[in-house]
Amino acid sequence: MTKVELTRFRIRKGKEAKAQEWMDFLNEHHADTxxxxxxxxxxxxxxxxxxxxxxxxxxxxxxxxxEDGNAVEESESYIDKRHLEYWDECIDMEYKPVDMELEEDLIAPAVEKVIESDA
Structure with missing residues (x-):
């Protein structure tokens, strides 16, 4: 079974440049990410x-x-460790993240088949 999520997180005031650095870091290390x-x-x-x-x-x-994937917090990857450092610095934990309600989920059969074969 696949889980589809969309969640809104607020960036702390004054951390906008650091948050952009975070996204740049992930993009610059695309293959490792x-x-x-x-x-x-x-x-x-x-x-x-x-x-x-x-x-x-x-x-x-x-x-x-x-389902049953490893938690990012348990990863030994330098990418995930850095990702969590940025998360802790940039995400405003006083703001309750907003989980959007899924109304429609369309995944092409060929993609679903690949996902199911990996499960």
Whole structure:
């Protein structure tokens, strides 16, 4: 069974540049970042950025993942360790993350077949 999620996180005021550094780090280390996904049973992970009129920056995390993947907190990868450092510094924990409610989930049969074969 696949899990599809979209969650909105707020960036701490004053940490917008650090949050952009975070995304740049992940993009600059794309191959190593993608390599961490297998153990997590993460098939798709995308991050979107929104800057609202009140001066807050939000990251929206979209993912398609399988069950029983390894938690990022348990990873020994330098990517995941750095990712968690950025997370701790940038994500505003006083703001309750918003989990969007999934209304429709369309995954092409060929993609679903690959996901199921990995389960």
């Amino acid at each position: 993608v390599a961490t996904m297998a153990g997590e049973k993460m098939y798709v992970e995308s991050v979107f950025k929104e800057e609202d009129p009140d001066g807050y920056t939000y990251f929206y995390w979209y993912s398609v993942q399988g």
